[in-house]
Amino acid sequence: MTTETSTPAQRRPGPWRLTGYAAVQVLSVVPLIVLLVLWILGAALVLVWAGLAILAVAVPATRWLVGVHRRMAGRVLGTPLPEPYAPVPPGPLAWVRPVVSDPMTWRDLGWILVATTLGFAVSLLVILLLLVVVTAPVWWFAAPPLMRLRSQVDRFFLAYSRTERLEQRVQALTESRAEVVDHSAAELRRLERDLHDGAQARLVALSMSLGMADATFDQDPEAARRLVRDARETTAAAIGDLRSVVRGIHPPVLADRGLGGAVQAVALDMPIPVEVQVRLPGRPPAPVESALYFAVAECLANVGKHAGARHAWVGLRHERGVLVATVGDDGKGGADPAAGTGMLGVRRRLAAFDGTMRVSSPVGGPTLVTLEVPCALSSPKTTPSSAPG
Amino acid sequence: MRLVLAEDHALLRAGLTQVLEGAGFTVLHAVDNEPELQRALRDPSADAAVLDVRLPPTHTDEGLRAAIAVRQERPGFPVMVLSQYVEQLYARELLASGDGAVGYLLKDRVSDVTEFVEGVRRVAAGGTVLDPQVVSTVMARRREEPLDRLTPREREVLALMAEGRSNAAVAARLGVTEKAVLKHVSSIFAKLDLPVDEDDHRRVRAVLAWLHV
Numbered sequence: 237m238t239t240e241t242s243t244p245a246q247r248r249p250g251p252w253r254l255t256g257y258a259a260v261q262v263l264s265v266v267p268l269i270v271l272l273v274l275w276i277l278g279a280a281l282v283l284v285w286a287g288l289a290i291l292a293v294a295v296p297a298t299r300w301l302v303g304v305h306r307r308m309a310g311r312v313l314g315t316p317l318p319e320p321y322a323p324v325p326p327g328p329l330a331w332v333r334p335v336v337s338d339p340m341t342w343r344d345l346g347w348i349l350v351a352t353t354l355g356f357a358v359s360l361l362v363i364l365l366l367l368v369v370v371t372a373p374v375w376w377f378a379a380p381p382l383m384r385l386r387s388q389v390d391r392f393f394l395a396y397s398r399t400e401r402l403e404q405r406v407q408a409l410t411e412s413r414a415e416v417v418d419h420s421a422a423e424l425r426r427l428e429r430d431l432h433d434g435a436q437a438r439l440v441a442l443s444m445s446l447g448m449a450d451a452t453f454d455q456d457p458e459a460a461r462r463l464v465r466d467a468r469e470t471t472a473a474a475i476g477d478l479r480s481v482v483r484g485i486h487p488p489v490l491a492d493r494g495l496g497g498a499v500q501a502v503a504l505d506m507p508i509p510v511e512v513q514v515r516l517p518g519r520p521p522a523p524v525e526s527a528l529y530f531a532v533a534e535c536l537a538n539v540g541k542h543a544g545a546r547h548a549w550v551g552l553r554h555e556r557g558v559l560v561a562t563v564g565d566d567g568k569g570g571a572d573p574a575a576g577t578g579m580l581g582v583r584r585r586l587a588a589f590d591g592t593m594r595v596s597s598p599v600g601g602p603t604l605v606t607l608e609v610p611c612a613l614s615s616p617k618t619t620p621s622s623a624p625g
Numbered sequence: 626m627r628l629v630l631a632e633d634h635a636l637l638r639a640g641l642t643q644v645l646e647g648a649g650f651t652v653l654h655a656v657d658n659e660p661e662l663q664r665a666l667r668d669p670s671a672d673a674a675v676l677d678v679r680l681p682p683t684h685t686d687e688g689l690r691a692a693i694a695v696r697q698e699r700p701g702f703p704v705m706v707l708s709q710y711v712e713q714l715y716a717r718e719l720l721a722s723g724d725g726a727v728g729y730l731l732k733d734r735v736s737d738v739t740e741f742v743e744g745v746r747r748v749a750a751g752g753t754v755l756d757p758q759v760v761s762t763v764m765a766r767r768r769e770e771p772l773d774r775l776t777p778r779e780r781e782v783l784a785l786m787a788e789g790r791s792n793a794a795v796a797a798r799l800g801v802t803e804k805a806v807l808k809h810v811s812s813i814f815a816k817l818d819l820p821v822d823e824d825d826h827r828r829v830r831a832v833l834a835w836l837h838v
Contacts, residue, residue, distance in 0.1 A: 468736055475733045479710050488679075489712050492686040497714065504713040505762050 248314055251379040255366055257308045258359040258383065264301060265356050268348050271298050275345060288332070295335055302344045302394065305351070309390040312383050317395040340396075347393035358386040412587040419584050427481065434477035442470045486526060495525045499550055502533050506540055511549040518613030520559055524589055528561055528609060531582040531593070535563035535605045538578065543567025543603060554613055561607040569601035582607075626749055629674040630655040631662045631688060632707070633681055637732070641675065644735065648742040659687040666695045673703035673749045677732070678715070689715055696722045703749045707732045716759045728754035728789065747789050753828070754789030763787075774816045782809040786828055 249257070274294040281287030299321065310316040322338045324331045335341050362382050365375035396404065449463035482488065490498040496514035503510035519525065532550060539548045545567030552561050573579045573595040583593050591609035628650050632638040635657070642652045654665035658681040666674060674695065676688040692704040705728035706719060719727050728748040734756065735741045744754040764784055775783065785795045792810065796803040810828075 471736070472733055483710070488710050489714065491684075492678075493714075501712045501714040504717070507766050 248380075249311055251376055254312065254379045254383045255362055255375075257312065258362040258379075260308065261305065261351070261359040261386070262356060262363060264305070265352050267301060268352050271301065272345070272348050272352075288329070292331075295331065295341075298344055298348075302347065305347075305390060306394045309387040309394065312387040313391060317391060320394075320396055340394075343393050347390065350389060350393065355386050355389060358382055412584075412590075415584040416588040419581065419588075427485070430477070430481050430484070434481065435474045438470050438474035438477060442467050442474065445470060487529065490526065490529050494519045495529055496552060498529050499532050499552065502529075502536055503548075503550060506536055506548065508540070508545060509547055510536065511547070513549070513551045513553075515551075515553040516559075516613065517554065518615055520554075520609075520611045520613055524559065524591075524609050524611045527585045527589060527591070528559065528607060531586060531607050532561055532563055534578045534582050535607075538571065538576070539563070539565045539567065539603075542571065543569075543601075545601075545603075557610055557612065559609045559611050559613075562604060563607075564602055564604040566602050568599075569597045569603050570599040571595060571597035571603050573605075627651045627653045627670055627672050628745075629653055629662070629665045629668070629671045629676075631657070631665070631674070631680060631691075632677045633657045633679070637677075641735065644738055644742065645675070645745070648738075648745075650745070658682065659691065662688070662691050666691065673705070673745070675705045675707065675745060678706060678708040686715070689718070692727075693718060693722045696727075701726050701751070703727070703751070705730065705745050705748045705754070707735070711756045711759050713759055713762055716755060720753070725753050726751045729759065730754065730756045731758060744789055747791075752789055753787070755787045757788050760784050760787045772817075775813060779809050779813050779816070782806060783813055786810070 271294055274290055275298070278287040278290035278294055281290065303319070306317045306319075320340045322334050322340075324334050362375070362379050365371045365378060445463045445467040449460040449467065452463070453460045487498060487501075489501045493501070494516075496512075496516055499514070500512050503512045520528070536548065536550070539545055543565045545565035548563070548565040550561070550563050552559070554560070573583070573593065579593070579595075586593055586607060586609060589609045589611065591607065594606045594608075595603070596606075597603040626649070628645060630638065630641055630645070630652050632641055632655075638655055638657060642655050645652055653668060653671055654661075656662050656665050660682075662676070662680065665671065674692070676692055678686050678688040680687045688708075689706060692706050696702050696704060700723055703726040704719075706715075707730055708715075709732055711729065711731055716729050719729050726748055728744055730741070730744060734744075748754055761784075764780070772780070772783075781799065782795055785798055790798065792803050792806045796806045799806070
């Protein structure tokens with residue numbers, strides 16, 4: 237969520253500049269009408285495909301031109317209006333759904349109707365007040381309120397109100413909470429299965445071996461010894477199972493060394509060389525640390541499994557209140573983040589912390605996954621390999 | 626041979642003491658936390674240490690840090706580090722803390738008493754003992770220079786050397802004669818460009834080269 241910081245220090249534009257904005261607004265009317273016609277045409281022809289081609293041009297053009305007006309309105313009002321569009325994935329037809337389902341698309345169109353009529357009239361008035369020389373004194377005093385009025389109307393259409401933004405936030409939180417609950421329930425089921433099929437089953441076998449050894453000790457010491465040896469092997473296997481379950485819950489090296497050290501440890505276990513660059517002045521909160529660790533580990537596991545890469549690299553840094561992890565490889569690319577359940581799990585886990593995952597993986601490579609989680613770092617800590625604490 | 630032992634679980638500490646004393650070692654200090662370990666390691670009559678990675682008060686990696694620190698103060702001081710899990714990262718740090726006289730094993734390897742005691746002896750004598758699990762993760766790596774010059778058999782021999790086995794033990798494991806192992810070993814040294822030196826020392830270097838330390 238973008239924070240709204242009103243900056244009174246920001247200089248409001250004077251009458252001359254405002255009139256310049258008004259001129260842009262007046263001149264925009266023609267392209268805006270053209271765009272509106274394109275939209276109507278595109279929508280009408282959508283069934284014969286030609287419409288999609290028209291819209292493929294009209295959508296970005298509209299967003300760009302509306303963006304110009306959004307920025308002007310922001311300057312006039314002294315608070316920038318955030319870019320409100322839902323993210324559009326790349327791809328020939330992938331834009332259709334997010335654009336159509338984005339309410340801001342329709343608000344843009346509604347705004348065009350107003351901007352080419354009422355808004356046009358207000359902006360034209362400001363210019364005329366200046367051009368008709370006798371009214372220049374009126375212009376000097378009337379331009380700022382008139383332009384503010386117009387900008388407020390623009391803002392009404394082009395930016396979400398506080399209530400709307402809160403509603404969107406609640407919606408996003410509800411979704412991510414449901415996902416987190418699902419995720420943790422699935423994790424518990426997995427743990428239960430791992431313990432039940434692994435360590436628990438082995439302990440049962442162990443107890444059986446020992447019981448049989450106990451029973452046969454007197455008649456056949458050699459057989460009993462074999463059973464004890466079996467029991468020891470079963471114990472070793474059970475310990476191995478427990479160890480892997482523990483790693484799945486919270487890897488010990490993460491507890492020991494934090495995110496940087498744990499990622500380094502994962503990198504060392506990779507079959508290909510992985511370069512790790514850590515620039516973290518402190519430690520993120522434990523849940524974030526754990527989520528990012530598993531996310532990076534999952535990305536690296538995918539590199540090992542699918543990418544056919546010769547080298548990989550991991551970067552961890554913290555800038556402007558956001559922890560950024562990047563995982564790249566020189567493999568064959570073409571990774572689809574929606575394909576594997578693993579990556580879906582990563583996305584969900586990060587969503588719980590308002591984190592995001594972006595994947596850039598053109599066919600032929602390279603692949604770059606960027607994970608971002610807003611968080612604060614705890615107080616700086618000395619490097620782990622320095623004097624024992 | 627007088628040992629310092631650090632292990633926070635009372636049962637395991639008693640078990641380890643019993644195993645080690647049974648094998649002829651003297652356990653000078655058996656401690657269960659980091660501050661006491663620091664004091665024990667300052668005892669000049671201690672010859673070697675057997676340490677758990679995780680110790681109170683923070684239950685992270687203080688045993689490992691203590692091992693590295695003591696080897697900075699007393700170069701070549703033999704340390705055997707035990708842990709519930711092994712990390713290549715930690716293996717590298719231990720190996721980098723000095724030439725040889727270091728071991729890193731999973732705790733459950735103690736159940737094979739003879740092999741464990743043999744490992745401690747080897748470390749105390751200046752050798753290197755790495756857990757087979759560490760060795761196998763390195764083994765899984767794609768072949769890299771200069772190790773791709775080794776034949777598969779030589780890689781096997783090197784892996785067993787990294788686990789801290791003697792030529793005789795390697796021969797027994799692979800089912801070949803000791804002479805054949807000796808041939809592989811000298812071939813490994815030649816291929817890794819290791820200078821002719823005292824044998825134990827070279828074995829350690831070969832392992833280090835293998836781990837890219």
